[in-house]
Amino acid sequence: MRTSTPGSAVPTEQSPRGASSLVCVTVGVASLSRRLVAPIATDTPGATHKLRMTVLYEVAILAMVLGTTSVLVQTTPARTATVQTDVPALQQATLTSPLYVLQFDISPATDGNNEMHLYASAPNGGPIRIEEWKGKASLPSQGIEGIDINLLALYEDHATGTVTLPAPGKWKFTFTLRTTEIDQATVTTEVDIRAS
8 A cells, every 4th residue: 555645745654464464363362362352261360460461452452453444444545645736826927018017816727616816006106097907828839829718807907817728838827908999018927726
């Protein structure tokens, strides 16, 4: 049986013979207890004490078997253990244009559903009012183009959105922000999206 410690990607070996050894010892002690019952029937001196002691050993071994079983039941198998990756769960990028600076966050940065936050500021770091937020995601290496990102403005300079990414890879995110009736700029970044 293989197990992993939390946060470890390297499984460690655990002997399957450990639990079966405890069961064999328990059966052996139970057999000894049965042999001690016969002398009690004939009133042999000290037989009752020996029987009590072997029953206590048997109960202790059974408690160890139950404890070992409960620990093994709670241990995550190696196939489903969490694997550490070099890609963090939250990806961030700062994008600049002549009209604004955009801070982009995406989480959990895996294939499937992702949540993102966009924070805009003026190029000098001051506040800015964004009239319209648009976003698209594409994965050119697999021919996936133009997935619309549903963006919702929470404040004049902050929007949030969700996007479902069908595959891992180096995704290209394109954002177009309109600051006035006629002024808008588009910025692009690439983000490593890992498999979930």
